[in-house]
Amino acid sequence: MAKNKNLIYIAISLVVFIVLAFLYSTPVFTGKQLFQHDIVQYRGGAKELLDYRADTGKETYWSDSMFGGMPTYQMGSQFKGDIIKKIDSNLNFLPRPVNYFFLLFGGFFLLGMVTVRNWKYALLGATFFGLSTYFYIAIAAGHNGKINTIEYFAPLLAGILLVYIRKQYIWGFIVTTLFMGLQIAANHPQMTYYLFLALGFLFLSELIRAIQKKTPMKHFLISSGIIAASCFIGVGMNSQRIMANSEYIKETVRGKQILTNDSHTGGKSGMDKESMLLWSYGKLETLNLFIPRLMGGGSQEPEGKEMMGKIQEMVQENVSSQAEYDRISKGFGNLTYWGDQPGTSGPAYQGAIVCFLAVLGFFFAWKKYRYWILGASILTVFLAWGSNFMALSDFFIDFVPFYNKFRAPSSILVVVELLFPLIAIIGLYRFFTDSTLTEEYKKKILLYVSGGTLGLVLILLLFGKSLLGFHTDNEKTYLPPFLLDFLVDERFKLFKIDAIKAFIYVAIAAGVLFLSLKQKLNQNIALIIIGAVSLFDLWTVNKRYLNDENYVDKIFAENPFQTESSDLMAEKVQGNPNLESILANVNVNKTLETIAERDKTHYRIFNNILGTFSETNTSYFKSSIGGYHAVKLRRYDDVINEYFQTMDSVKVPKILNLLNAKYWVVGGPEQPQAIPNPKANGNAWFVSDLQFVDSPNQEIKAIGEIDSKKTAVIASSDKKYFDGKPVQADSTAFINLTKYQPNEIEFRSQSKTPQLAVFSEIYYPHGWKMFIDEKEVPYIKADYLLRAVHVPAGSHRVRMVFEPEVIEKGKWISLICFGLFILLSGFGMYFVYRKRDKRKTENI
Numbered sequence: 001m002a003k004n005k006n007l008i009y010i011a012i013s014l015v016v017f018i019v020l021a022f023l024y025s026t027p028v029f030t031g032k033q034l035f036q037h038d039i040v041q042y043r044g045g046a047k048e049l050l051d052y053r054a055d056t057g058k059e060t061y062w063s064d065s066m067f068g069g070m071p072t073y074q075m076g077s078q079f080k081g082d083i084i085k086k087i088d089s090n091l092n093f094l095p096r097p098v099n100y101f102f103l104l105f106g107g108f109f110l111l112g113m114v115t116v117r118n119w120k121y122a123l124l125g126a127t128f129f130g131l132s133t134y135f136y137i138a139i140a141a142g143h144n145g146k147i148n149t150i151e152y153f154a155p156l157l158a159g160i161l162l163v164y165i166r167k168q169y170i171w172g173f174i175v176t177t178l179f180m181g182l183q184i185a186a187n188h189p190q191m192t193y194y195l196f197l198a199l200g201f202l203f204l205s206e207l208i209r210a211i212q213k214k215t216p217m218k219h220f221l222i223s224s225g226i227i228a229a230s231c232f233i234g235v236g237m238n239s240q241r242i243m244a245n246s247e248y249i250k251e252t253v254r255g256k257q258i259l260t261n262d263s264h265t266g267g268k269s270g271m272d273k274e275s276m277l278l279w280s281y282g283k284l285e286t287l288n289l290f291i292p293r294l295m296g297g298g299s300q301e302p303e304g305k306e307m308m309g310k311i312q313e314m315v316q317e318n319v320s321s322q323a324e325y326d327r328i329s330k331g332f333g334n335l336t337y338w339g340d341q342p343g344t345s346g347p348a349y350q351g352a353i354v355c356f357l358a359v360l361g362f363f364f365a366w367k368k369y370r371y372w373i374l375g376a377s378i379l380t381v382f383l384a385w386g387s388n389f390m391a392l393s394d395f396f397i398d399f400v401p402f403y404n405k406f407r408a409p410s411s412i413l414v415v416v417e418l419l420f421p422l423i424a425i426i427g428l429y430r431f432f433t434d435s436t437l438t439e440e441y442k443k444k445i446l447l448y449v450s451g452g453t454l455g456l457v458l459i460l461l462l463f464g465k466s467l468l469g470f471h472t473d474n475e476k477t478y479l480p481p482f483l484l485d486f487l488v489d490e491r492f493k494l495f496k497i498d499a500i501k502a503f504i505y506v507a508i509a510a511g512v513l514f515l516s517l518k519q520k521l522n523q524n525i526a527l528i529i530i531g532a533v534s535l536f537d538l539w540t541v542n543k544r545y546l547n548d549e550n551y552v553d554k555i556f557a558e559n560p561f562q563t564e565s566s567d568l569m570a571e572k573v574q575g576n577p578n579l580e581s582i583l584a585n586v587n588v589n590k591t592l593e594t595i596a597e598r599d600k601t602h603y604r605i606f607n608n609i610l611g612t613f614s615e616t617n618t619s620y621f622k623s624s625i626g627g628y629h630a631v632k633l634r635r636y637d638d639v640i641n642e643y644f645q646t647m648d649s650v651k652v653p654k655i656l657n658l659l660n661a662k663y664w665v666v667g668g669p670e671q672p673q674a675i676p677n678p679k680a681n682g683n684a685w686f687v688s689d690l691q692f693v694d695s696p697n698q699e700i701k702a703i704g705e706i707d708s709k710k711t712a713v714i715a716s717s718d719k720k721y722f723d724g725k726p727v728q729a730d731s732t733a734f735i736n737l738t739k740y741q742p743n744e745i746e747f748r749s750q751s752k753t754p755q756l757a758v759f760s761e762i763y764y765p766h767g768w769k770m771f772i773d774e775k776e777v778p779y780i781k782a783d784y785l786l787r788a789v790h791v792p793a794g795s796h797r798v799r800m801v802f803e804p805e806v807i808e809k810g811k812w813i814s815l816i817c818f819g820l821f822i823l824l825s826g827f828g829m830y831f832v833y834r835k836r837d838k839r840k841t842e843n844i
Helices: 002-024 026-030 037-045 047-056 083-091 098-115 119-130 133-141 144-151 153-164 169-185 189-211 217-236 239-249 284-289 303-318 322-329 352-364 367-384 390-399 409-433 439-468 473-478 481-517 523-542 554-558 567-573 580-584 586-598 617-621 634-644 651-658 696-702 716-722 805-843
Strands: 604-607 661-667 672-676 684-687 689-693 711-715 734-741 744-751 755-762 768-772 775-777 780-782 786-791 794-802
Touching (some): 002 098, 002 119, 037 047, 047 617, 083 169, 083 805, 098 119, 098 133, 098 144, 098 153, 098 409, 119 409, 119 523, 133 144, 133 523, 144 153, 144 409, 153 169, 153 189, 153 217, 169 189, 169 217, 169 239, 189 217, 217 239, 217 805, 239 805, 303 481, 352 367, 352 439, 352 481, 367 390, 367 409, 409 523, 439 481, 473 481, 567 580, 586 617, 586 661, 586 672, 604 617, 634 651, 684 734, 684 744, 689 696, 689 716, 696 711, 711 716, 711 780, 744 755, 768 786
Parallel strands (some): 604 661
Antiparallel strands (some): 684 755, 734 744, 744 794, 755 786, 768 775, 768 794
């Protein structure tokens, strides 16, 4: 009876999660969809991939849509036999973002049930975790892969705790393996990596407990073996994805550096430190886990417009010279954010009550949870400081495997956003239910923690201007006192509002707990009050960053690259900042569409209007020189940094010719111009002159100086390729494209002498195969980032096919691992039910 009652409460809790998720996302009821910047960029960059899939029913693992061409592994490619991804898709059955909210709530509910085995606290903890502000900011931005990964944080931890703490080996194996597989399938390795840094503390905690004989060493070894097997199988179910990405990462900005210069060291692995640590949390900024606008909110808060309006008035009244105006202009940055990061969409707010309860939890929770959660929380906060704590960052970058593959250390705070709600509900549970905690101890800790927390808020309210500053060093340098004072006052007002709220929320929670101690308030009412106040707090803060304005008509969400403007469109866009760019880019999109319709041959476009390397509008219509992606191929990124950062008027056109930029789009958004580039090299060409160089630095420098139609720059290490393969000039020779698909390109060549064919196709050493008259031949890298092949005299058919072997190998490993999971789970369930039936028989 009690079990059935508990199941009813669990079912009710799941319904509550669905209701909360839909209430937060009410525009989905009217058919509107989220407008997410990164998803808009994805739609443009993945257009060729999606079209190929729709037209052929097959998958291409290479696309020419962005950056001259790159693998599609990080662009939404699909893999045959990818069963775990299908499970992920089925779990995300609700409309976006309702699916994310529901799984965030539901996953933590499972974790709560494992740790405290009480649905009330699990439900409360689920709202603490599922309403973490950072998640809503990430969803608004379109970081869907990140959120999809975080969804499985809590249930994966639940599976591990089932093994280590609950000694439920079989159920723990099933849960851990399943959610490990789903975690990897969500395909955000950075988030998974950060989670496992924290789980390392759990492992150490259990090891120490076994050494201290608080738990049997045999149990620790068995548990560790089960978890290791679970993780191995979970990872194995994603073999295609992992193997393909592992191969790809080596050739990207996350792999080995090629050049040696001020920011790179040839042969060194990983990103340069400046790029890695650019988004580092300030030390005091960490307190915005507790007070959201301690350092401001997002860089573009609504209050910023009002502040800018008043500033402009003050400037007009007080500034009389152009020189003074120019100096002041240097001082303006983000009006509503003044922290250490270059900019941000909002704070990683955890909730005033959640932080307060988490601190209490570190005193009230069981030691088996307390210490590892504390250690993991401290480490992740320190790592989030990035460049503001270089001693630790340097150590991790230099000595901890794979840490240097990831950027934006501030995002590691997702671990705190998992662990704070967890320690909060464990501490709260013990506070109300554990008789081993004396009333005197609870009262003393409650008094100290609530007094300290409220005292901290009062200190910040009274002395905040001197402690927090409310300005940046740049603002202090360039802004005159009348503007700086105004800015500080306005920012202090923003902070003051949130600080007072935090004070009130914590006071309510502390008051509820004190009344409960005095038995003037029962446990259920106390939990309802705490839950309601926390819900109101997080809900209202989250609505600053993800609200009804983020939802747009389906036509805009699914086709953000509009080519026609109308009064109706202008009316719908008006007042919605998320759609203003659509209207602003209509003329550029129309120009791109016109180019693509009039010239259907294969070439690339250089768009110099929208930000070449931060847009995918061009890719939506045709192959682009630029694009938008965090994991670019290293060689292409090197060329961007070498040439396009300075935009040398002589050298940049040479690079664009090399990359077959047949059209340039220049001018402005209102009146874009499409300029044909008759000097583009084309898809392929023959060269008779070879310039051998000894280093990558010489190689990349040379491509901006040579006539690439006649000369190819070749690394000295490839000299041996030409042994027995002479290259001779022939003015009548030609090589023409006859077939183009993203993963298969075909040419016809004619020459009287042997030639070196250079292709305007990005060199990638894994998966591309070269055929001459259907005989596979080796090829080399030319001009730092292109492919080249020796072609004998005569008439030939030259074909390139992208057939990465890791895909087929990975498919079979994935299927074997999934089959092993099903087999072991089946045996385990059989054992569980057989054991239960045996007990029933013995009790008769």
